Amino acid sequence: MAYRAPVEEYKFIYDHVVGFDQVRATDQFGEASADLTDAILGEAGKLCDEVLAPLQRNGDLDPAQLENGVVRTSKGFAGGYQAIAEGGWVGMAATPDFGGMGLPMTVASSVNEMMAGACLSLQLNPLMTQGQIEALEHHASDEIKDVYLPKLVSGEWCGTMNLTEAQAGSDVGALSSKAIENGDGSFAVTGQKIFISWGDNDFSGNVCHLVLARLPDGPNGTKGISLFLVPKYMPDAEGNPGVANSLKVVSLEDKMGLHGSPTAVMQFDGATGWMIGAPHNGMKAMFTMMNNARLGVGGEGIGAAEGAYQHAVSYALDRKQGRSPIEGGTGAIIDHADVRRMLTSMKAEIFAARSIALSCAVAIDMGRASGGPDWAARAAFLTPIAKAHGTDIGNEVSYMGVQVHGGMGFIEETGAAQYCRDVRVTAIYEGTNGIQAMDLVARKLMDGGEAAFRLLEEVEETAEAARLDHPDLAEPLWSAAETMRETVELFVAQPDLNERFAGAVPFLRAFARVLGAHAHLKAAVAAGDGPRVALAAFYIKRLLPEGLAAMSHAREGASGLYALSADDLSAQ
Incomplete structure (x- = not known):
């Protein structure tokens, strides 16, 4: 298919x-x-x-x-x-x-x-x-907007994001790239960046790089970083690509997947660039791009999951193997209980993750349209969940897609393995999913948990309203939301951030499970009966309990993680 x-x-x-x-x-x-x-x-x-x-x-x-x-x-x-x-x-x-x-x-x-x-x-x-x-x-x-935005918006020119350096990794503040003022409003940018997605191509008129670098008087750390727009070709007086800038692609990374996407090592040798935003305030401007990208990357994970799911369903419908265990079966492997478990899990996970991501997008839209701080807070809270959970599900669903194929999933010609290889990096870039979880339990709880509590109140209201028609779905969701509320309260009261960080990933997973179940219950209520109710029941009865286990994990804190020393962990 x-x-x-x-x-x-x-x-x-x-x-x-x-x-x-x-x-x-x-x-x-x-x-x-x-x-x-x-x-x-x-x-x-x-x-x-x-x-x-x-x-x-x-x-x-x-x-x-x-x-x-x-x-x-x-x-x-x-x-x-x-x-x-x-x-x-x-x-x-x-x-x-x-x-x-x-x-x-x-x-x-x-x-x-x-x-x-x-x-x-x-x-x-x-x-x-x-x-x-x-x-x-x-x-x-x-001036920059007038020259660059029409070309970027039309797709005539492409844009990239240059943050990472080999010695810095996720510690962006440790970068060594420098920028020196040229005296004409432009800057000479020098340094090397790695992992630059689509660092160059052979089909656009120009490639415009947003590059983080430090001015000579920039203090150490992220507070001393500035942002510069550095084009591959310098625009002429009419705004068209002119002479080549002093930059180049050093090499392309040999990657596990995404082979069609050139991931470049970029070298800037006094390349001409223009500052975006205020001096030493580059991270603020770059975070605008990164937050946009984080929701987008969550969507990439969900999209890859959808592709892997469709691939697996098609195979399961056609592959004949063994005797059908159900009356009136087709003889294809889709009749078998474990294959049904995997396919139903895949479908249920995709719906939940997609709903979380689109809920985040709605909050962004409402924040922009209304200027309401509550909407902005909701979007901020949902962004790390949308990114991390969307990409986790992309990895898990594509993994199950290979399993549905059995031995043929391990054979490259079926294409099933490509989804696994391609989606794997989405849980790493734009801030690893561990970093997303740490952000969730630290910055995103600095409001005392208000944004989290408002979301959980909506979950409980939906569950209360559904108790008459769908009691078997509403009750476990309401109970899970209450336990999640208690977990948020515990985290908010914990002043030691490392104690929070120890449980950050399971905390995010648990919150995503509650939000996913909420989406499924709303779908079941809207549908009344039929496949959406059956899918909601699968998610709430079989997958939501994993959220309760994740809450228990999250509450354990850091002590158990350090019970084994570094020597213990490395001992053979």
Whole structure:
């Protein structure tokens, strides 16, 4: 079965789970009617099904190459990117002032996710550009906006994000890249960056790098970092690509997956750049891009899960093996209980993770449209959950997809293993999932848990309202929400951050389980009966209990983690 974008699923979630009607009711997004968003999702679905999905295997089998300093992209990727750009999909959420559609982040997130499901390695390219667009919209000077945003929004130029250095890793404050003022408003940027997704390509007119570097008077640590826009080609007086800048691709990483996405080591040798935002305040501007990217990366995980799931279902429907254990069975492996367990788990996990991500997107839209601090706080709280859980589920579902295939899943020609290899890095980049969890239990609880408690109150209200018609689903969800509330209270009262960090990952997992069950219960209530109720029952009765175990794990603190010394751990 070829990939099919789950357009109807997004529509259902909009209408019955995440409250997208609130977004449509705002002045800013009042034009995002059901007819318009249905049409947009439909057209994006066609792009994914007919243009991008056929490129999925090409990216793996014909990877990007660096030849004499020139990046050569996978066969068909140039045409695929051109279709994305010409359709306006790069600038979906960008302001109309520079040619964007001005669509809600909820819609843009849905389109990005389905593109990731179709061809993750190519979808990474516009995702990076979208993050750069948002950073420039918020922090760049008018002169920079006028030159760069129209080109980036149209997809004529591409954008990247340059944070990581070999000696620094996640400790961005340890970077060594330098920037020296040229005296004409520009800066000479020097340094080397690693892990730069889509650091170059052979199909866009220019590649614009956002680079973190330190001014000569910049203090140590993240508070001394500034952000610079460094283009591959210097724009001329008309804003067109001119002379080459002093930068180059040193090499492309030999990666586990995402072979179609060139991940570059970038060298800047006094390259001309322009400061974005205030001096020594680069992390603020970069975080605008990173937060955009974190939701997007969560969507990549979910998209990859969707692709892996569809691949596995297709195989399970066709593969004949053994005697069917059910009356009227087809004889295919989909009749077998363990295969059903895996496929149902995959479907239930995808729905829950997708609903969490779109709930985060709705909060972002409402925060932008209303300026309400509660919406902004909700978006901030949900972002690490959407990123970490979405990518965890991407990894877990793609793993199960290989298992459904059995021995053939280990054979590359089936394509099942590609989903595992491609999605694996999503749990690492844009802040590892451990870092996301630490952020959740530290910064995101600095409000005393208010944002968390408001979410849990909504979960309990939904459960209370559903007790009459779905008591077997409502009661365990209400109970889990109460236990989660107690866990939040315990974490808020714990002043030692390392004690919180010890349980951060299971804390995030537990919260995601409660939110996922909430989404499933809302779907069951909306449907009344049928497959959605059965899927909700599966999630709440079989997967939600894992959240309770995760809460117990989270409460254990740090002492048990240090009961074994470093020598104990390394002993043979």
